[in-house]
Amino acid sequence: MESICRLKDLYKILYAYEKQFAEEAGITINEGALLCCLKDGKPKSANELCDFIGLSGSRVSRIIHTIEEKGYILREIGVFDKRQMIFTLTDAGKQKIREMREFNIDVNSLMDRLKSVAEE
Template identity: 55%
Template structure:
């Protein structure tokens, strides 16, 4: 039970990191991960986005809608399968990716904080 109680510190560190990320980038980490999946320039299906992000289809659907409302992605019908929607970055989406690459994420500090959570126990 002690290990489970210790997880609260891990969640606190990750929550703080996500809040800082959201303030810096004006989007959640999940929204940014969706955009990362699309940065190879190929359109992706919702299923491929789910697999990449590791979330349920219903959750990814909400993320898709959110990023689409921001104007960073667009949907189109697959030329190979007319039943399938493909998602890709818009010009604004590419600009946002470029902008996000310029901001330091402080990953070493995040690792250090997470490591200290595990060393406490």
């Protein structure tokens, strides 16, 4: 039972971090992770995005839809396989990545708080 309580404490800390990030960045952590996957400038398939983020295909599909509506990514049909969708960053997406680099969210402090709860 005690481990469930500690897991709940960890979740609360992560939720507060995600909320702060969303307020400052204007996007969720998962949307930010998807943009980070594309930051190298190379087009990626939906499967590659799923693998990078570590979420289900249906969840990533919703994230793709949301940031596509925000104008951060572009969806194109695959050259060799017309069934495949390929995603790239738009100029607005590249700008959002630059903005995310400037956010003052202390990851080290977050890690310290998580370690503290995990070691209790």
